[in-house]
Amino acid sequence: MSRGQQRRPRRPQPKGESRVGQRFDAEVGPVAHGGHCIVRLPEPESRVVFTRHAIPGERVVVEITEGTDGDRFWRGDAVEVLEASSDRVAAPCPVAGPGLCGGCDFQHVAVPAQRDLKAAVVREQLVRLARLDDDDPLVSGLVVEQVPGDADGLRWRTRTQFVTNRDGQRGLRKHRSHDVVPVEDCLITIEDAPVPTTRTVTAAGQTHEFSLADDGFWQVHPGAPTVLVETILEQLDPQPGESVLDLYAGVGLFARFLADRVGEGARIVAVEGDHEATRHAQLNLGGFERARAAVGSVDKVLESSYDEPFDLVVLDPPREGARAAVVRQIADRAPRAVSYVACDPAALARDVKTFAECGYRLQALRAFDLFPMTHHVECVALFVRA
Known part of the structure; x- marks a missing residue:
């Protein structure tokens, strides 16, 4: 998957x-x-x-x-x-609603209120699973931020996987079902969006081009790469010469921009489970003599390799989160700061608890509406040694 x-x-x-x-x-x-x-x-x-x-x-x-x-x-x-x-509000899409397409959860909710609902979910997960206090400013003050690149919550998805029904009609599935609802025009999708094998990202005053496979992972919201890179750079405040460990690195988006800050002589390791993405990450990190892209399951790679201290860690795990084994391996490398990109608030909250058990406290947290009309929300959390 x-x-x-x-x-x-x-x-x-x-x-x-x-x-x-x-x-x-x-x-x-x-x-x-x-x-x-x-x-x-x-x-x-x-x-x-x-x-x-x-x-x-x-x-x-x-x-x-x-x-x-x-x-x-x-x-x-x-x-x-x-x-x-x-x-x-009236759902803008004619196939959004009970018994219809399961792709969107909140088309019946005004877009600003959607963000309030998502913020409430993140806060609840942090209190219930991470055991944070509900009056902690990081919890009580959390808001879900709008990201440029959509049209009032629509036309932001650059890649959508459609299916066909028995009549050959294009569609999407009902919620928790194999049944297909015909969809002529998915309103959250940018129809006929090109799928290039290179992507250009401008962030923090730098512009880089990234190569990736035809079907390789890339953020589907047009504004996501820039806002995530800039948030990570702001949180970590990388300094020249600091070593960087980028986990679940994909094609090296975060590692490449961090490399600009730490410099050519710094140690940079990007770990990714997908062979093709790792190959592209090594290409995208070309020019940095001490940059390496390693392929393999993150937990297995950390068990056997790269066990020296690292100053900075960035990780962008899949929906199930980093989990305890990886969090403990990160803590063993004693970074001064960890920036964690999370697409599931429950998984993030569980990992917040594990980080605390390993001596790292949550110092900053931002949330972004990278998936309007759905319940999904992207968070970026900063951990520092307690």
């Missing part, structure tokens, strides 16, 4: 009578991680229903889409709005 992809969930075995299709009037509770809100049904059902297409504070009719009498929680859709939030 490529970075950011997830396996489709396997359906659980039925644990009693199905409740699919039943409807309930309900008050909508807080937003939860995953693009839904929490609805608590009173007795006799006494269930939490993770409900899509709702907004906190609304009163809606929830239709159960997954759930049996024996399940701890159910899933549902808000199929009718009885009392609407002031943040509710």
Whole structure:
């Protein structure tokens, strides 16, 4: 699987009578991680229903889409709005809504309010999983920042993987389903966007061209490379001569810009699991005598290689996060600062806790709306030795 992809969930075995299709009037509770809100049904059902297409504070009719009498929680859709939030808008896409395309979670929410919902999710994960205080300024003051490159939340995705139905129509899948919804025009996609094998990035006053494979990983939001590079440089404040370890390095985007700051004589190691991406990373780091691109699973590479101290570490792991083994290997190299790019707030929160156990505290945190209309959010966290 490529970075950011997830396996489709396997359906659980039925644990009693199905409740699919039943409807309930309900008050909508807080937003939860995953693009839904929490609805608590009173007795006799006494269930939490993770409900899509709702907004906190609304009163809606929830239709159960997954759930049996024996399940701890159910899933549902808000199929009718009885009392609407002031943040509710008409979805711009005709196939966004209950029972339709599963690609977007928040088209029914005004774009600024979408960012507020995402910030609430990040804060909740940090408090619940990382055990941070909810009055910690890094938590309470977190906002999700707009990134240039989209049109009010639309037309930002430079690459979209469509599927076809039995009639040969192009489409996208329903939420948690193999069923295909025909889509003539995906409004978050930049239609007919070229997929070049080189990408040019300008950040922090420098411009570099990066080579990559035809199907290689690259951020899909046009503004992502610049904002992520500049945030990492701001957080790490690299100095000439400092050594750099870039983990899950892809084609070397972050390593290349860090190399500008630390200089040609500095030690730079980029570790990436994909062979083709590693080959391109070595090309993109050409000209730096002590720069190396190593291929292999990050945890395995760190177990056996590059065990000397590094001044700076940057990592951009897949959705499941870095996990404890990698975090501990990073701490063993005693960097003065670590910049962590996270595409999943729950995984980030778990790793924040592990970093704390290894003597590194969270010093700075920013969040960016790189995936408008969806529940996804990108965070960049700075860790320093406590």
